[in-house]
Amino acid sequence: MNLHPVDERIIIKPIEEEAERKIGSIIIPDTAKEKPQIGEVIAIGDDVIKTNETRKKLSELVKVGDRIIYAKYGGSEIKIDNEEYMLISRNDILAVFK
Amino acid sequence: MNLHPVDERIIIKPIEEEAERKIGSIIIPDTAKEKPQIGEVIAIGDDVIKTNETRKKLSELVKVGDRIIYAKYGGSEIKIDNEEYMLISRNDILAVFK
Amino acid sequence: MNLHPVDERIIIKPIEEEAERKIGSIIIPDTAKEKPQIGEVIAIGDDVIKTNETRKKLSELVKVGDRIIYAKYGGSEIKIDNEEYMLISRNDILAVFK
Amino acid sequence: MNLHPVDERIIIKPIEEEAERKIGSIIIPDTAKEKPQIGEVIAIGDDVIKTNETRKKLSELVKVGDRIIYAKYGGSEIKIDNEEYMLISRNDILAVFK
Amino acid sequence: MNLHPVDERIIIKPIEEEAERKIGSIIIPDTAKEKPQIGEVIAIGDDVIKTNETRKKLSELVKVGDRIIYAKYGGSEIKIDNEEYMLISRNDILAVFK
Amino acid sequence: MNLHPVDERIIIKPIEEEAERKIGSIIIPDTAKEKPQIGEVIAIGDDVIKTNETRKKLSELVKVGDRIIYAKYGGSEIKIDNEEYMLISRNDILAVFK
Amino acid sequence: MNLHPVDERIIIKPIEEEAERKIGSIIIPDTAKEKPQIGEVIAIGDDVIKTNETRKKLSELVKVGDRIIYAKYGGSEIKIDNEEYMLISRNDILAVFK
Numbered sequence A, B, C, D, E, F, G: 001m002n003l004h005p006v007d008e009r010i011i012i013k014p015i016e017e018e019a020e021r022k023i024g025s026i027i028i029p030d031t032a033k034e035k036p037q038i039g040e041v042i043a044i045g046d047d048v049i050k051t052n053e054t055r056k057k058l059s060e061l062v063k064v065g066d067r068i069i070y071a072k073y074g075g076s077e078i079k080i081d082n083e084e085y086m087l088i089s090r091n092d093i094l095a096v097f098k
Helices: none
Strands: A003-005 A009-014 A036-044 A067-071 A076-080 A083-089 A093-097 B003-005 B009-014 B036-044 B067-071 B076-080 B083-089 B093-097 C003-005 C009-014 C036-044 C067-071 C076-080 C083-089 C093-097 D003-005 D009-014 D036-044 D067-071 D076-080 D083-089 D093-097 E003-005 E009-014 E036-044 E067-071 E076-080 E083-089 E093-097 F003-005 F009-014 F036-044 F067-071 F076-080 F083-089 F093-097 G003-005 G009-014 G036-044 G067-071 G076-080 G083-089 G093-097
Touching (some): A003 A009, A003 A036, A009 F093, A036 A083, A067 A083, A067 B076, A093 B009, B036 B083, B067 C076, B093 C009, C003 C036, C036 C083, C093 D009, D003 D009, D067 E076, E003 E009, E003 E036, E093 G009, F009 G093, F036 F083, G009 G067
Antiparallel strands (some): A003 F093, A009 A036, B009 B036, B009 B083, B093 C003, C009 C036, C009 C083, C036 C067, C067 C093, C093 D003, D009 D036, D009 D083, D036 D067, D067 D093, E009 E036, E009 E083, E036 E067, F003 G093, F009 F036, F009 F083, F036 F067, F076 F083, G009 G036, G067 G093
16 A cells, blocks of 8 residues: 555554454444444554653554454544545554454 | 453453342442443453553553453443453553452 | 552542531531542552652552542442442542541 | 641631631632632641652641632532631642731 | 742732723733733742743743733732732733833 | 745645545545545645654655645645645644655 | 743734735635734744753744744734734744745
């Protein structure tokens, strides 16, 4: 992809089809109040290291191809070849499938 | 579980049944305004050490299998094998059963 | 008590009976706008030392059995053996009876 | 007084009588929008020194018996021997009579 | 004046008369949305030096007798000998007449 | 351009025409809730290095002529020779086309 | 001018006439939602250096006589010799004409 996220942002392809929203045995319900969602990581921005804390670098946290759960609010939608992608900030990445 | 929480988040299985909500002699009332809830810890994210304070690491605070009280607001619901789990931030973990 | 508060939180037993709300000569009025309340300390969380300020450690501030005045908003209610307790953050502890 | 304020709080006895609200030649008007008020310092909490600034310690700022002007919002009312006192944070102490 | 402002506050005497509001050739309009006002400095609080920035000390910024422009919101009114004064925080001092 | 953005701001020329909003295969939809937009970088402000984190300098992030995606809210519109430009803060630059 | 802005503030003379609002080829539209405006710098406050970042000093950023674009909200109006001036904070200076 020729689009590079700025700072600790990633681009993901949301998995919106009911079928696809079941990853292994995990289903993301449609009824959740603060709807977390599943997406596949397409592009990863830059590590930003804060000298006063030791959290993982973005590049250690996710790799291209990983599937993640993200909080819906906060992301920005873009379309590539008529498919929908999202720009997600690190703080909205809730969990990573291993 | 094949799902790893990001940073200082944990995954818990909420104990919602009236019977189960009594742990030993502790009952969580349904009528509490800011409803704290009980959950069992299923997965634990990563320690984030801030160099300007000395609070416990997440990994020292809870172990898988611990039962905790958490503040309801703030968590995100997910479903695994049709059971409901929640992603909880460290700051919403109020107390741990010993 | 088999419940350990996280970080700088304490568990207190509120003193709600009119009679009990008079401690020595101090009465907490029902009519106060931001109602401070009296409680007895039941369990104490962990000291969190911030390196850029010198305030007292939580363990220096209160002992189990102390009676405190706390700001009502902010605490979370739980029930143990049908009696009501509250989880209170350090910042909501206003004063300690000596 | 057997009540010790936590951190940089003080306990003051408000001077509410019209007559008493005149201290020397200073009168606090009832009509002020953000009503500052006069009180006499009854008890003083603990010094909290922040290493990145040099402001006065609370114990240097006020002594028991001092009269202060405080911003009304923010304090918490308590009653001792049927007289009203207030718990005031350092940031709500606006000025001290010398 | 026997009243000492706390931290970086000053006491000013507002110049409210239309005539007086013209200082040299400067007029403060009544119609300004966020109305800045002119006052004469009566008393000055204490310097608070923050170690991570180099802004002027309060005592370097204003002297008793200086005339200043201040932002109206934020100050607290008091009356001395039936004249109105205001307690102003350093951050609400916009400019100083030289 | 004879206009220099202050601090970590840039000036961009928005690409508003439907045709132009397709860059390679990427289309920015009109229906996105928090509408990200594409612009071409016209002028770049100054690097601001924060000593407690290691994020890229503004000058490393974008060059004049780059095309970026930015969050719509936050920017300020100006007109040069009857064409519309925008002043964008670094934090509103979401991604850069490579 | 006998008026010295406090900290990182400047005094500018707004250019409000339609004719004057065109500087070279740049026109500031009346219809912009968050209306940026052009002004000429009349007086400059004091440099405030923060030790944890390296942004330009105010005195490096603007000189008396420079023309700037500023965000409208936030400034405070004053009148000198019946002409309108504004007190502007550094953070509301968006760009400088070179």
